[in-house]
Amino acid sequence: VSAYCKEYIDRLTFYVNEHAKTTESRATQLLNDMLPKQVHPKNVHLFLVSSFLEAC
Numbered sequence: 001v002s003a004y005c006k007e008y009i010d011r012l013t014f015y016v017n018e019h020a021k022t023t024e025s026r027a028t029q030l031l032n033d034m035l036p037k038q039v040h041p042k043n044v045h046l047f048l049v050s051s052f053l054e055a056c
Contacts, residue, residue, distance in 0.1 A: 031051075035044060 031048065032044070035047065
């Protein structure tokens with residue numbers, strides 16, 4: 001029974017992590033598409049950090 005429970009938890013953790021990665025990737029792509037193409041990549045990081053801090 002304990003092997004079954006561990007397998008269940010491991011599979012559930014895997015799927016939750018995969019979903020989180022997909023969501024993060026989609027959010028990053030959306031933010032990148034919203035920014036003007038002239039924005040320097042260094043400034044993109046600063047923009048994302050400041051946006052995150054404002055949301056908190």
